[in-house]
Amino acid sequence: MMSWKEDDDCCTWDGVTCDSVTGHVIGLDLSCSWLYGNIPSNTSLFLLPQLKTLNLSFNDFKLSKIFPDFGRISSLTHLNLSTSNFGGHIPFEISHLSKLVTLDISNYFGNDNFYVRIERPVFERLVQNLTVLIDLVLDGVDMSSIMPSSMKNLSSSLNYLSLWDCKLQGNFPTHVFRLPNLQVLLLGAxxxxxxxxxxxxxxxxxxxxxxxDMSMSEQLPNSISNLLYLRELYLDSCTLQGSVPAILGNLTQLTSLRLSNNKFNGQIPSFLSNLANLQDLFLHKNNFTGQFPKFFSNLTQLQSLDLSSNQLTGSIPSFFSNLVNLHDLYLQNNSFIGQFPEFFSNLTQLQSLDLSSNQLTGPILDCFVNSSQLFHLHLSSNQLTGPIPSSLFQLVSLKDLDLSSNSLSGIIEFHMFSKLKNLRYLCLSQNKLSVTTTGFNVNSAFPQLEYFSLSDCNICEFPGFLRSLDHLYHLDLSENKIHGHIPNWMSEIGKDTLSLLNLSHNSLTGTIQLP
Structure with a gap:
């Protein structure tokens, strides 16, 4: 810490809070301080008897253990050790901190590694002793040995409980849903x-x-309609089936509703028209049928809409042009028909658009001139025809572009892509295109490109810019007209990353030396 100098008053140091009367250190906020390595057991941190708040989050302690000495700081009311790469077991002594109001030992890194674990006796004593706890966050902590029934004794003061992705198993007690002050309950994954x-x-x-991701053995009870303050409801992958209960229409304060990956069927429920505050609606991977209901035009606050992987039919209606706040629109894997929609020119906030695997026909209209924020565009596996519109080559934010498996035609010269410096995923395969790299400056190549597929694109030579791609993991140039000897530099492409290389159905000689 730059302000921590031995001859200065420590109360003036960054992250240090002192009592205005006694001068004792009562707060340490060392979050995001680039701390790393082990915490020594003799550190003076454990010799601050008046310390009330301690925040060590977002550092890197290299899987060092959470010392039992934390339990000696008996005055602590707030302890945050989250996302700092601790390892091992949560010590029993943490349960001695009976004054804790906030405890966050979350260790979630978005992978399958559970570096921190809490055992059953520790958790049960923690629940028993921490009677004034308001916030408890243990995301990503291995709780596989914990009996969910022990949560019946959680503090009635709890306001925030997050046990996301904790390897919990067994039957979760309904008592927790009834805690009188609970505002946030996160049990996902x-x-x-x-x-x-x-x-x-x-x-x-x-x-x-x-x-x-929890298995809910019954349908939603009518009592859920009493949750009049509910803003966000996540019921993804909960083994729910049948019709979506109309009682959800009473939750008029909802801004986020996720019902994806269940077995709901029938038409998209009309009660959604009551939820005028909805910003995020996720209904993908169900069995919804029928056409778009007109009430969608009233959901003008929508920012994210995912209806993919259902059995929806009909055309994509023009009233979508009213949804000017849309950032993300996912309609892939349905049976939509008709011409490519014109309304996208109104959706200037669009960042992601996926219409792949439908039955859309006609040309891709030149309607993306106002879509400067678009970074994800997938239109593959339709029946689109005609040339690629010039507006696509002006989308400088574009990261993913997939136009494969259509009947697009025309000559594509790669210098047209020269503005798309952020492309990571590019797939033009299985169309009626002729692609040439003539006039394309190798130094203007895509520095971020990871996935590149030009299968069946009438290519006659290896694109020279390939030699500069350091991050490539997928390269497919199959079913083209490339002939002659494989150049030596092909052995260097993505030498540390490449996992798929397909050059089949060309007229090539020579070998590629693998690293």
């Missing part, structure tokens, strides 16, 4: 956790509820 919603006496203050 615990695939072996089961449970039922209470049929009476829900926690009325609930604002955010996430039980995604």
């Amino acid at each position: 615990n695939a072996n956790l089961t449970g039922n919603f209470p049929k009476v006496n829900w926690s009325m203050p609930l604002k955010i509820l996430d039980v995604s």
